[in-house]
Amino acid sequence: MRLKNLEIKGFKSFADDTVIHFNEAVTGIVGPNGSGKSNIVDAIRWVLGEQKGRELRLEHMVDVIFNGTKKRKEAPLAQVTLTFENTKNLLPLDYHTISISRLLYRSGESEYRLNNVTCRLKDITSLFLDTGVGSDSYAIIALGMVEDILSNKENARRKMFEQAAGISKYKARKRESINKLKATNEDLARIEDLLFEINNNLVELEKQAKRTKKYFEMRDKYKSTGLLLAHISVQRLKEKIQGLNTQIEAEIIKVQDQEVLLHQSEADHEKFKKSHLDQEKNLGDFQRKVNEILDSIRLTESEIQIKEQKKLLIKNQQEHVLKSSMDAKSKIEVLKQDILLIETEIAKTTLEVDKVNAYSSGLEIEYTEIQSKYDGLKIGVDQYYAQKQQLEKQVFDLEKEIAIQLNQYENFDADTNRNKDELEQRTNEFKSIQQEIDDSNKRIQDIQVIIADISKAEEERQATLVTLRSQIDAQTQKIGEINRRKDAKKNEYELLKSMVEKMEGFPESIRFLNQNWRKDVPVLTDLIYTDEKYRSAIELYLESTLNYYVVHSESEAVHAIRLLFSNAKGKANFFILDKFKNEITEPVVIPGCISAYSLIEVDSIYKPLLNYLLKDVYIQEHDSQLEDVIKFPDEMSVISLSGSIVKQKNTISGGSVGLFEGKKLGRKKHLEKLEQDIKVLESEVLDMDRALTYLKNEQKKFDLINKQQELVAARKQESEYLQRLAQISTKQQHFNELKERIELRIQDNTEKQSILKKNQEEKSIDLSKAKSSYQELINSISQSDQVFDKVSLELSQSAAAFNQSKLEVLKWQNTLDNITKDLEYKTRQIDESSRQLDHDLKNLNDQESELVQLDLDLMELKKNLEDRFEFKKNMEADLSSLEQEYYTIRNTISEYEGKIRTAQRNISDIQSMTNSLKDQRSEFNYRIQSSYEKAMIEFNTNIDDFVPDQETEGMEEEQLRDRAMYYKVRLDNYGEINPLALEAYEEMKTRFDKIQEQRLDIQTAQVSLLETIKEIEETATANFLMAFNQVRVHFQDVFRSLFTSDDDCDLILLDENDPLECDIDIVAKPKGKRPKSIHQLSGGEKTLTAIALLFSLYLLKPAPFCIFDEVDAPLDDINIEKFNTIIRKFSSDSQFIIITHNKLTMAEVDVLYGVYMEQQGISNVAAVDFRKYEHDVVLSGMEN
Structure with missing residues (x-):
């Protein structure tokens, strides 16, 4: 990947569009202080995504926009574009040329572009991740950053090592994973709280449901x-x-029959009445028609009102459209006037462009003539200088080779001794490393045993918790079951109590006596109690007497009967206890049957009565068929167990048994039994609640004994031990490799020393011959220098004038292009306004047509309304005459009704x-x-x-x-x-199950994140240690090449147990010095040390381009040569952009860009290709 060019516009002092090409390996940027050189570096940092204004020497980010001068307006935005050639497909895009742009507007709005497509900053940072390119990468170094690297300000060293080792993406992934883990833990905590709350509500809702x-x-x-x-x-x-x-x-x-005589007199009445009814019907029909006419009138009036409102709305819309069309016409006129002015300005600007082009052509001709003259002279001078340069180079190379070979011989000797010392020292280190590996293995085994113990204890705890939860659930179910039984008993108790109090099922006479006579006199049904199994049978047998009062004497019964008679409240029956003999008949034993009397519970005072009622009454112990029951003797009364069959003397009854059979017998006794049962059940619930509380306390106790955190800590410690073992193993492997390299270097040094000694003797003879030839050539060159210098000066002045004229041509051409674009914009606006005007006129025509149609509709509706009013008037007149006839007939009917009423009184009886x-x-x-x-x-x-x-x-x-x-x-x-409750319970249960699934997913994600973090740490640690050891070796080699082979240096991890986070120390001890700190070195030594560190990183991972901003300022001429040499050496793999004030550095670059301010506050650049000139001539010209 190569840097192709940089485009700057409106950024800091670069007001105009400025393009800097980076087509060569080494590009230099020079200029006086304050001209804007460093703004080029700031532009590269900015477009790569720099967000800190301090790094760009700004208070606010918006200050990057050109702020204007006395003669120039401020720029509306800052724009920087950086273009790369993706030659090695280092960037994961299918494009050969890739450009990134950043724009910042004065409003604060920012925009990033990738190949002119809008994107995010994250897309750009992800694209350049681990490529060595970035706003804070080690590829961009300023002089102040050298001190930052050496003092490790803001952890600068570690950032560079991480970039070179390619672990930035791992650390970013680790941070993301840690943040996700934190968010996951928070989500899990929230879900646990939510589940706890929902579970409590769910239990209550389940009960309610x-x-x-x-x-x-x-x-x-x-x-x-x-x-x-x-x-x-x-x-x-x-x-x-x-x-x-x-x-x-x-x-x-x-x-x-009695009304036959009346019908004759009613005939006439009926005739008139029928006529009256017909007249009434006609009148009603006519009234409905009148009402329909009124409804039609109201509907028509409503429709007229709606159309009037619609007409008004269309007129308002017409006014709006007319106003819009007038505005469009005014705008078109203004735009046409603007176009005339622009066309005039285009004509003037075109004349200026032609004028400047003509002037530039004249200067170009003059420049060509001087260039031709210069080329003619240069051919001869070049021949002399070529010979001179060849001889100088020959002498220099021979002297350099002799010095180098001598220095190399000494270096090889010193290196051999140093390697032997290092080998002996490393051997002792190896022993300690091996011991540490053994210790680490033992610690790992120990912690794994601890993890196994904790895991087993945690599994046992979980098993105990599962058992406790099942016991709690079972206990809760039992409590619920007993509570349901208790509720059933309570409901039955309340129902029975209500029935007893209200005397439900008793006749009105019994209820009356209960309220108005004596409440202490019992009814037979309340005296008897028996087992539920036999209750239906006994109740059915005694059904006819269950409502009898039981009194002691006849006087009591007589008193009650009189009370009923006087209040007309029906009849009641009474048993007189005095009439029953106190004799108890022993029942006969019958197989398969049991005496009914023996099954009842009754007070002793009432036993004679029950003995009388249930004498010779037996109940079958098992239900039998009807045929089995009727086989018993007639003197016995037999009842089937269910009560479906009752056989008595001379009678038999039976059939289905009702749902409430047996519920009436012994209600009061049953109430007492129910009350005792409820107390027993409440006691059981209380005991079981205590047991449930104990189980829940046990569960809480085991919940508190949570080994999960202890297990996580042990596993984390195991991970640390394994990580440490990996680090030590890597160090051991590195040591073995280092030992092999040292032994090879010792052998190689011995061989090279013998070759160097032989070559030194041959080079000394060649050096003497070359110096003699060089002196003869110097005398011939001095004669031709004066004429050539004069022509060179003329050529330089002509070139400067020609370049300035070309800039003027570009300026006027840009002005013409901008005016032309403005003309096109105004023309488009006229077209858009014309289209809008046509649309408005069409709308006006449509609305006018709609208004005409509305007027026609209104005329028709109003005419219909007048017709309906006229029709309504005629109908009302006819209605009045009908009503008059109706009332006349009605009066006649009234007269006949009077006659009929007289006749009807005769049959009223x-x-x-x-x-x-x-x-x-x-x-x-x-x-x-x-x-x-x-x-x-x-x-x-x-x-x-x-x-x-x-x-x-x-x-x-x-x-x-x-x-x-x-x-x-x-x-x-x-x-x-x-x-x-039912619906709410189902919804909450569904939600509860869904959240439980989410909790399981989050727990799985939590484990996955922990494993991911562990994997990232292991991978990043291994990569970092490997990179660090390689950079350490490179640093020693580069440092000794910049200083001497006897100098000592090293890179040290201050905490080998935490290589990803610990500081990195630099040890630098030039020959003859023993500084306690790197800060005690001179400025030049510090700079060379930082450069050695940077280039050792480049050896591990070359950056596509490197920018040095006045890094060579502290260096003297000798160190400048070393600096330039190492730049040339690395320029085959990376591009270098060097901002400098040093003449020797300027002489080494391929292309030099000069930054200058033709106008105060506005930076421009001009390029010079140094390869067209000889370095010595340029240097001598600079010195003169």
Whole structure:
């Protein structure tokens, strides 16, 4: 990759478009102080992406834009373009020529371009990453940066080593990976917090969802039962209505018989009434027609109003379009005037261009004549100087070769001794390295054992946590199950308590006595309690007597009966305890049956009563077929276990058993049992909650004993040990290679010393002959120098004048081009304004047409409106006459109605009965309607649409009422629910599962990032150590070539355990000096040391181009020669751009650019190719 050219415009002092070509290996840039030389380096740094104003000697980045002078305006933007030839495909682009540009506007807006395509700064930095090209790379060095390198300011040395080693991309990837890891850890922490919060809410929502689901199930059952009851009630009422209709029809027949005489008198009345109805119908139809006419009038008026508004809107739009067209015409006129002025200016500028071209042509002819004269003289002078240069070169080369060979001989001898000393020293180092490798291997084994132990402990901890979690889940499920059982018991308790308190299922008389008589007198159903297994059977047998009051004496029963009689509250039945003998009959043992009396629990005072009721009553222990039950003797009463069959003396009954059978018997006793069961369940829940708390505490304890961080730390330590082992192994390998090189150098030095000694004798003889020939040629040259110098001066002056005229031609030509572009821009504006004007005129025509159509529509609508008003007036007149006829007939009907009412009073007695029946029918209809409305309000369902379910199929109405009451009480006592809990639970559960998947992905990414960082560190460390060792060897070689072979130097890593971050120390000890610090060296020695370091980096990784900004300033002439020699040596691989004030450096470059300020504050450049001249002539001319 080669640097092709640099284009600068509006950057700092370069106001005009300036192009600097870098076609040669070594390019020099010279100029007086303040002319803008360093601005060229700043432009290269800037276009490569420099973001720090301090590095460009600025306070603010916008200061790079040319700020103007007394005669020149400030530039609107700064633009720099750097062009490369991608000869070796070093850049990953399929282009041979690649240009990068950077533009900065005064608004602060910045723009980057790659091959004139807008891109990002990141794209440019990525393109040049690890190529040795960059705004802060070691390819661009200023004099002040030499001190920065030596003092390691802002870690400058490390940055250069990282660039040369190619690990910048690794460090960038590592930083990105660390940032990603940090973000990943933060995301993981947030997700853990989120999961913890969601899990808590999820548990609560799950409870609410289950409770809501159960509520909805009970509500559906209550709805189906209630609708079935309503359906049965409606059907019963409809049957009653049917009977009433039959009676009413019979009564109507009787009335009709009595009304035969009345019909004759009513005939005339009916005739007039019919006529009246027809007249009323005609009047209504006519009134509707009048209303339709009124609606049509209102619609037409509305349509007229809409079209008027649309007309007004179009007129407003026309005004806007007219204004726009007037503006366009004015703009076109202004542009035409501007074009006339521009065309006049183009004509004037064209004349100036022709005039300047003519003047430049004259100067070109004059320059050509002087050049021809100069060339003629130069041929002769060149021949002399060629011979002189050849002899000088021969003498110089011989003297140089003799001195070099002598110096080389001494160097080889010193190098051999130094290599032997180094070999002995390195051997001792090797022993310590081997010992350190053994120690590292042992440490690695130890830490791996520790990692295995920690991993095992962590696995055991995780296994324990899994066990605890499963136990906690199981315990939670058990608690939930017991809570559900407890809730069921509580609901049953509340329902039963409500039924007992409200006397549900008891007749009205019992409920009345309970409230208004004595509450301490029991009902038979409350005295008995038996096991649930036998409850249905016993209840069915005692069903007819369960509602009997149990009293001690007849007086109590009489008092209650009188109370019922006086309040008309129905009838009640009573058992008189005094009437029952205190005798207990022992039951007979019957196989497969058990005495009903033995199964009940009752107070002793009531046992005679129960003995009486259940004497010779037996319950089968297992359900049997009907045939098995009827085989028993008639004197025995036998009940099947389920209660489906009841056989008594001379009777047998049976059938299906209802859902609520057995629920009425022993309610109060059952309440006490339920209360005890609830207390037991609450105690169990309390105990299990304590156990659950213990398990959760254990889980927290194991959560705190987290070995994960300890494991990560141990693995990190293992990685450090492995990294250290890799570093030591690399050092050992390097030592082995170094040992081989030292032994080869010792052998090679001995061979070269014998060859050098022989060559020195031959060169001394050739040197004497060359000096004699050189002295003879000097005498011939002095005679031709004076004439040639005079012609050279004339040629230089003519060339300067010709170059200045060419610049003037370019200036006027640029002015002409700019004016021409302005003319094209104005012409385009005229075209655009004309198109806009045509568009506006077309819109005006369209809007005018639309206005005409609107006017026509309005005229038609208004005419229609007038016609409708006239029609409405005629219709209203006809309506008035019809109303007059209607009221006349109505008065006649009123007279006949008076006569009919008189006749109707005669049959009122007959109709009273009919009306009474109709009232009953209306009441039933009202009750039916109420049932429909109640079903719609309570269940939001029509009774006719009801479809019975399988559960309620076959149930009796009383069973249905008990079932409905059961679920209604449960629903009323159920408490508040969250109706959205089911949906919310499903949504939150889905979210919880999704976040858990995200947590797993993040944990996987976390492990991947840790492995990536470890891999990057290992790769970067190996590459850096390899590069460092190579640069170290190169540094020693280059340093000794710039100083002497006896000088000592070295590069040292201050912390070998952390090579990627530690500082790099430079040891430089020129011969005869023992400085304690590199800062004690002279300015020239410091510069040469920095140059040695730079070129040792170039040997490892050559930069495509190198820029030295007055780096040679501290060097004397001898060191300048060394500097120039090493530049020439490396110029075959890299381009060099040298900003200098030194004449010797100027003489060594291929092309020299002079930076000057023709106008104060504006920099320009001019190029000179030194290869056309002899160096000695140029140097002598500079010195004169």
